[in-house]
Amino acid sequence: MPNKILVVLEQRDNNIKKISNEVSKAGFELSQKINCEVEAVIIGGEINDLSKIGNFGIGKVTHLKNIELTKYSSSAYTKSIVEIINEINANIILVGNTSLGKDLAPRIAARLDAGIAVDVIKIETSENNIVATRPVYAGKALIDVKINSEKKVFTLRPNVFNPGESIENNAEIIVKEISSPDLSSKVIEVKKSEGKLDVAEASIIVSGGRGMKEPANFKLVEELAEVLNAAVGASRAVVDAGWRPHSEQVGQTGKTVSPNLYIALGISGAIQHLAGMRSSKCIVAINKDEDAPIFQIADYGIAGDIFEVVPALIAELKK
Amino acid sequence: MKIAVCVSHVPDTATKIKIGNDAKSIDPTDVTYILNPYDEFAIEEALKTKEKLGGEVVVISLGEETNKESIRKALAMGADNGILLKDSGIRDSLSLSKALAEEIKSQGAQLVFMGKQAVDYDNSITGQLTAEFLGYNCVSVVVNLQIDGENIIAEREVEGGKEVVETSIPAIITCQKGLNEPRYASLKGIMAAKKKVIEEKNAMVFENKSEVLQMNKPLGKQAGKIIGNDSSAVPELVRLLKEEAKVI
Ligand SMILES: Cc1cc2nc3c(=O)[nH]c(=O)nc-3n(C[C@H](O)[C@H](O)[C@H](O)COP(=O)(O)OP(=O)(O)OC[C@H]3O[C@@H](n4cnc5c(N)ncnc54)[C@H](O)[C@@H]3O)c2cc1C
Ligand SMILES: Nc1ncnc2c1ncn2[C@@H]1O[C@H](COP(=O)(O)O)[C@@H](O)[C@H]1O
Numbered sequence: 001m002p003n004k005i006l007v008v009l010e011q012r013d014n015n016i017k018k019i020s021n022e023v024s025k026a027g028f029e030l031s032q033k034i035n036c037e038v039e040a041v042i043i044g045g046e047i048n049d050l051s052k053i054g055n056f057g058i059g060k061v062t063h064l065k066n067i068e069l070t071k072y073s074s075s076a077y078t079k080s081i082v083e084i085i086n087e088i089n090a091n092i093i094l095v096g097n098t099s100l101g102k103d104l105a106p107r108i109a110a111r112l113d114a115g116i117a118v119d120v121i122k123i124e125t126s127e128n129n130i131v132a133t134r135p136v137y138a139g140k141a142l143i144d145v146k147i148n149s150e151k152k153v154f155t156l157r158p159n160v161f162n163p164g165e166s167i168e169n170n171a172e173i174i175v176k177e178i179s180s181p182d183l184s185s186k187v188i189e190v191k192k193s194e195g196k197l198d199v200a201e202a203s204i205i206v207s208g209g210r211g212m213k214e215p216a217n218f219k220l221v222e223e224l225a226e227v228l229n230a231a232v233g234a235s236r237a238v239v240d241a242g243w244r245p246h247s248e249q250v251g252q253t254g255k256t257v258s259p260n261l262y263i264a265l266g267i268s269g270a271i272q273h274l275a276g277m278r279s280s281k282c283i284v285a286i287n288k289d290e291d292a293p294i295f296q297i298a299d300y301g302i303a304g305d306i307f308e309v310v311p312a313l314i315a316e317l318k319k
Numbered sequence: 320m321k322i323a324v325c326v327s328h329v330p331d332t333a334t335k336i337k338i339g340n341d342a343k344s345i346d347p348t349d350v351t352y353i354l355n356p357y358d359e360f361a362i363e364e365a366l367k368t369k370e371k372l373g374g375e376v377v378v379i380s381l382g383e384e385t386n387k388e389s390i391r392k393a394l395a396m397g398a399d400n401g402i403l404l405k406d407s408g409i410r411d412s413l414s415l416s417k418a419l420a421e422e423i424k425s426q427g428a429q430l431v432f433m434g435k436q437a438v439d440y441d442n443s444i445t446g447q448l449t450a451e452f453l454g455y456n457c458v459s460v461v462v463n464l465q466i467d468g469e470n471i472i473a474e475r476e477v478e479g480g481k482e483v484v485e486t487s488i489p490a491i492i493t494c495q496k497g498l499n500e501p502r503y504a505s506l507k508g509i510m511a512a513k514k515k516v517i518e519e520k521n522a523m524v525f526e527n528k529s530e531v532l533q534m535n536k537p538l539g540k541q542a543g544k545i546i547g548n549d550s551s552a553v554p555e556l557v558r559l560l561k562e563e564a565k566v567i
Contacts (some may be wrong), residue, residue: 106444110451115528279429299543
């Protein structure tokens with residue numbers, strides 16, 4: 001059977017998420033390499049600017065429509081996507097490694113009895129095989145995985161696959177109503193954390209650690225984050241102390257992030273913290289201890305006092 | 320109600336990873352293995368649920384003889400019984416989940432707790448896969464849970480907030496930090512756990528659908544430069560971020 005790639009897109013509040021552009025482009029590039037078709041699927045009610053996914057190499061997208069499925073339902077999403085996969089005979093399924101994707105992709109894999117590789121950071125082809133590379137042991141090692149089943153499911157780590165320049169192109173949209181979705185499991189409410197940017201999705205993160213001394217000093221972290229349009233992150237030390245919410249924790253028992261820029265303020269760089277942020281593209285550390293391990297992975301460092309350096313940094317950036 | 324908890328036995332998070340001779344897995348020499356940190360939340364939630372609704376908590380772990388240490392830790396915290404599904408081969412998540420599903424089915428457990436992630440391969444998929452194989456509902460990455468009769472209201476952590484999920488038993492819940500504060504095992508619990516017999520059976524074998532071709536060390540990130548030790552270095556830092564790294 002010839003290969004066919006299906007990219008699973010994701011919307012939030014009816015807008016297509018950035019990760020979907022990344023997965024689309026990765027799907028398009030893979031389709032060029034193995035010479036096969038690629039198309040996309042999305043579930044939701046009304047979806048804004050869906051045809052623009054064409055900008056990232058997708059020619060055709062199926063919109064599985066039901067207003068009740070604007071919010072996630074693991075049961076309904078799994079069932080509907082598996083139906084489409086079987087209908088169009090797709091055998092390579094690409095999903096973003098987001099909260100939704102991490103929940104959905106294994107269910108699809110189980111229904112298809114397909115092998116799955118999650119949190120993939122590179123997809124290569126060799127001798128008709130697809131080899132996916134992914135971090136394990138909190139990024140302390142990488143594995144190359146090959147899936148042997150006919151159908152294959154991959155989830156791709158956000159902010160790793162470059163969506164590239166968008167090329168003006170409209171995707172063809174096929175709308176299919178889902179008449180009676182299986183809602184045995186469904187989201188009934190979304191509690192947003194006060195309109196703030198989430199570390200898992202931000203392209204710049206400013207994180208504070210125990211070196212901030214007390215919770216009130218985090219206003220300095222917030223101020224720097226604001227001038228950079230960044231998300232605020234935290235080390236476990238300050239989360240455990242109750243200074244910051246767990247949703248901001250970066251690291252092995254927090255979130256794994258790979259922003260373009262990660263600024264660590266008063267964070268020593270314990271192995272479990274590094275686990276969550278080592279794949280950031282550019283790392284800046286400000287710490288008064290020049291032997292702090294964080295400097296070993298930082299691209300740029302200032303071995304100084306946060307309370308003296310950060311206000312100057314904010315002022316300089318505001319210029 | 321019978322409640323199952325699945326636990327994995329993983330390298331301590333502070334472990335330095337060395338690649339093994341097979342170049343496909345880690346070298347286990349000098350590695351300390353512990354109960355997977357997220358599974359402590361799963362055990363605690365199972366115990367709390369039993370305290371409220373009654374029933375029995377059975378702990379299941381698939382792996383080698385040494386996995387018994389993690390099973391015993393769960394018993395010491397208060398779980399009633401432990402089962403080791405003996406296995407020494409290489410298993411992917413699909414095959415693991417099928418074996419767990421078989422055991423959960425034979426135990427007749429309607430409610431299952433797992434960790435949101437095992438900190439070895441960081442897959443975060445076993446709960447969802449197992450639920451599918453059992454035809455159970457599943458909520459992953461749960462930080463708040465209410466069970467009322469058959470009904471479940473669970474909050475799961477997502478980007479930018481929490482989703483409140485409504486579902487029902489039978490179900491698998493995968494537990495995230497924040498769900499509860501795992502209790503410490505009491506001395507009495509530890510003593511009692513030592514005396515308990517951990518039931519052993521061979522894990523059922525299923526075909527692997529994926530294989531590891533190679534394990535590598537990540538490309539070491541070179542330590543960059545320390546450009547100063549006070550605010551006089553700030554203009555240079557901003558210039559580097561703009562012109563060299565091009566990130567702002
Ligand atoms: C199972 C397990 C899981 C873990 N998971 C995580 C995780 O997910 N995320 C995580 O972050 N940690 C995690 N940890 C904890 C981790 O080991 C460290 O304890 C934690 O990261 C330390 O936080 P910190 O860097 O803020 O504090 P510290 O290590 O105390 O570092 C504070 C730093 O601030 C500097 N400093 C102090 N004052 C100033 C000043 N005025 N100006 C400049 N610098 C200053 C100091 O030099 C020091 O380097 C985990 C640990 C375990 C055992
Ligand atoms: N070998 C195992 N035996 C029993 N439970 C396991 C095993 N491996 C993983 N689990 C469970 O599945 C959860 C998620 O693991 P993973 O999908 O590998 O990240 C863990 O927190 C455990 O609750």
